[in-house]
Amino acid sequence: MPLRTEIVSPERRYTDREVDMVVVPGGEGDIAAMPGRSPLMLQLRGGVVTLYKDDQVLERCFVTGGFVDMTADHCTILADSVRALEDLSIDDARQTLDQLKDQWTRVGPDEIELRASLSRQIQAARAEIEVAQKVQQNDLKAI
Amino acid sequence: MPSLKELRGRISGVKSTRKITSAMKMVAASKLRRAQNQAEAARPYAETMQRMMSELATASQGMDPSTLPPLLAGTGKDDVHLLVILTSDRGLAGGFNANIIRTARQQIEELKAKGRTVRLLPVGRKGAEIFRRYYPDMIVDSLHNNSGTQQTAYALAQDLAKRVGDLVEAGEIDACSLLRNRFVNAMTQLPQSLALVPLPVAENDNTVHERADGAVYEFEPDEGQLLAQLLPRNLLVQFYAAILESAAGEQGARMTAMDNASRNASKAIERLSLRYNRTRQANITNELIEIISGAEAV
Numbered sequence: 001m002p003l004r005t006e007i008v009s010p011e012r013r014y015t016d017r018e019v020d021m022v023v024v025p026g027g028e029g030d031i032a033a034m035p036g037r038s039p040l041m042l043q044l045r046g047g048v049v050t051l052y053k054d055d056q057v058l059e060r061c062f063v064t065g066g067f068v069d070m071t072a073d074h075c076t077i078l079a080d081s082v083r084a085l086e087d088l089s090i091d092d093a094r095q096t097l098d099q100l101k102d103q104w105t106r107v108g109p110d111e112i113e114l115r116a117s118l119s120r121q122i123q124a125a126r127a128e129i130e131v132a133q134k135v136q137q138n139d140l141k142a143i
Numbered sequence: 144m145p146s147l148k149e150l151r152g153r154i155s156g157v158k159s160t161r162k163i164t165s166a167m168k169m170v171a172a173s174k175l176r177r178a179q180n181q182a183e184a185a186r187p188y189a190e191t192m193q194r195m196m197s198e199l200a201t202a203s204q205g206m207d208p209s210t211l212p213p214l215l216a217g218t219g220k221d222d223v224h225l226l227v228i229l230t231s232d233r234g235l236a237g238g239f240n241a242n243i244i245r246t247a248r249q250q251i252e253e254l255k256a257k258g259r260t261v262r263l264l265p266v267g268r269k270g271a272e273i274f275r276r277y278y279p280d281m282i283v284d285s286l287h288n289n290s291g292t293q294q295t296a297y298a299l300a301q302d303l304a305k306r307v308g309d310l311v312e313a314g315e316i317d318a319c320s321l322l323r324n325r326f327v328n329a330m331t332q333l334p335q336s337l338a339l340v341p342l343p344v345a346e347n348d349n350t351v352h353e354r355a356d357g358a359v360y361e362f363e364p365d366e367g368q369l370l371a372q373l374l375p376r377n378l379l380v381q382f383y384a385a386i387l388e389s390a391a392g393e394q395g396a397r398m399t400a401m402d403n404a405s406r407n408a409s410k411a412i413e414r415l416s417l418r419y420n421r422t423r424q425a426n427i428t429n430e431l432i433e434i435i436s437g438a439e440a441v
Contacts, residue, residue: 006191010380013187027364039202040361043369067373069195076195078188 001035004074005051007061009082015059021052022075024068025127033068033075042068046124048085048131049077060085060140062131064124085140088132097125147426150419154412161408167235168401175329175394181296182326182384182391189384196377200342202360212367214308214374217341218317224254225262225283225316227303227339227382229323229389230270232288236393237400239324239332240269246334247322251278262316266303266386283310288386296390300383308375311340323385324392330399332392339381 002018022033025047031040044066051058063079100122107114134140145153200215208216228247230240247263247270254261263281265271271285286302289295310316319340324332362369 008188008191010188011184013191031363038361039198039359040363041199041369041373042363043372067195067369067376069198071198076191078192078195 001073003033003035005033005077006074007049007063007077007079007082009063009066009079011081014061014079014082015051017051017058019051019053019058020055022077023050023052024075024077025049025063026068031070033070036072037070039072040068040070042070044068044077044079045120046127049079049082062088062128064128065120085131085135088128088135090129090132090136093125093128093132097122097129100125144422147419147422150415150422154415154419157408157411157415161405161412164401164404164408168398168405171394171398171401175391175398178387178391178394179326179329182387185384185387189380192377192380194345196342197345199360201345204344206359212370212374213311213314214340214378215342215370218311218314220317221259223260223262223316223318225264225307225310225319226250227264227266227307227319227321228270228274229321229385230265230267230288231389231393232268234269235400236397237403239393239396239400240267240273242332243322243324243334244270244273246336247274248277250320250322250336251281264303264306266299288389296386297383300379300386303382304375304378307339307378316340321381321385323389324396326388326391326395329395332396337381337385339378342377 003020003022004016005019005022006016007014020034023030024033024042025045027043027045030047031042033040044063046062046064048060048062050060062083062085063077064081066077066079068078069076100118104115104118104122107118109115203211203215206216208219226247228243230243234240251261251263261278261281262283263274263278264283264285265274266286267288271282274282275285284306286299289299307316307319311319318338321337321339323335323337325335327333
C-alpha cells in the first residue's frame with residue numbers, strides 16, 4: 001500500500017505523490033511515516049523532509065516548520081515554507097539568523113509566545129545553514 | 144416629445160457615464176488578475192488544513208468534549224452563534240454584496256427559528272451598513288475590509304482569528320461560521336458558509352473511513368501544546384484564504400457588472416441617437432411643409 005504524501009505551503013502545493021516512506025523533522029526528533037501507522041499529529045522543526053520509494057530517495061526538500069498529519073494511508077505536511085535543497089542560500093540564512101538574534105535580545109522575558117516563535121525561527125535558520133553547507137559540499141548522505 | 148437640446152444633453156450624459164463604467168471595468172480587470180492569483184495560491188493550503196482539521200474532529204468525536212479545547216469541540220453548548228460575514232467596502236459590484244447578505248439573512252432566520260442567539264461580525268462597509276439597519280442589536284463589532292491587498296488581508300485575518308478565538312475561550316459564543324463569496328471565475332461567485340467552531344466532522348470522506356476504527360490521534364508535542372498552536376492557526380488560515388477569495392470575487396463581480404453597464408450605456412446611446420435623428424428629421428419636414436404650404440397660399 002503506498003503512502004500518499006502532500007507537501008503544501010501557504011504559497012503553493014509543493015508536491016503530491018505516492019511514496020513508501022517519508023521522514024520528517026519532528027519537533028522532538030525525526031519521525032518516519034509508513035503505510036499503516038496509527039494516526040499522529042506532529043509539529044515540525046526546521047529541517048529536511050525526505051521521500052523514499054523502493055528504498056531510494058525520491059525527493060528532498062527543506063521546511064522551516066509547520067504541522068504534519070500522518071494516518072494509515074496518507075501523510076500531509078503543512079509547511080510554513082518549503083524549498084528545494086538547491087534553492088537554499090547560506091548567506092541569506094546567515095543574514096536572517098543575525099536579524100533574528102538581534103530581535104531576540106530586544107524581546108522581554110515575559111513575552112512567552114513571541115520568544116517561542118523566535119526560538120523556532122532561529123532553529124530553522126540554523127538548520128538551513130547546516131543543510132545548505134552540506135549541499136554545497138555535496139554531502140547529501142549526512143542529511 | 145423631448146426637444147433636440149434635451150436629447151443632446153441626455154446623450155452626452157450617458158456617454159460620460161459609459162466612460163466612467165468602462166474605466167472602472169478596466170481597473171477591476173487589472174486588479175482581478177492579481178487578486179485571483181493570490182486567492183488561488185492560498186487555496187491549497189487552506190483546503191488541506193481544513194481537511195486535516197475535519198479529520199481531527201472526526202477522530203475526536205468519541206471523546207469527552209469537556210476535555211477538548213473549545214476551538215475544536217465547541218463549548219459544549221449550542222446557544223450563541225457568531226456569523227462572520229465578508230462583504231466589500233465599496234459598491235458598484237453587481238450582486239456581489241446582495242447575494243452574500245441574502246444568504247446571511249436566510250441563515251440568521253434559520254438560526255433564530257431554532258431558538259439560537261445570533262451574533263454578527265460583518266466585515267466590509269456594505270455589509271455593516273445593512274446589518275446595522277436590520278439587526279442592530281446582534282452586531283458584536285464591524286470591521287473594514289480594505290479590499291484585501293495582501294498585507295491588509297493578513298492583518299485583518301489575524302485580527303479576526305484573535306477576536307473569534309478570544310470570544311470562544313471566554314465562552315461568549317458557542318459556535319462560529321464564516322460567510323463569504325467563493326471565487327469560481329470572473330463571472331461567478333458562490334455565497335458559501337463555512338463552519339469554523341466547532342470543527343465540522345468529515346462527511347462521506349473515504350480516506351477517513353479506511354483508517355482503523357477507534358484509532359486515536361497521538362500528538363507530539365503533547366495534545367494541549369500542539370492544538371493550542373494548530374487551532375488558532377487554522378482560524379487564521381481560513382480567514383486569510385476567505386478574505387483573498389472574497390477580494391478576487393469582488394473584482395470579478397465589479398468587472399462583470401461594469402462590463403454590462405458599459406454595454407447598456409452603448410445601447411442607450413444608440414437608442415437616444417436614433418430618437419435625436421428622427422426628431423431632427425421631423426422638425427425639418429415640418430418646416431418644409433410650412434414653407435411649401437405658405438408658398439402655395441401666396
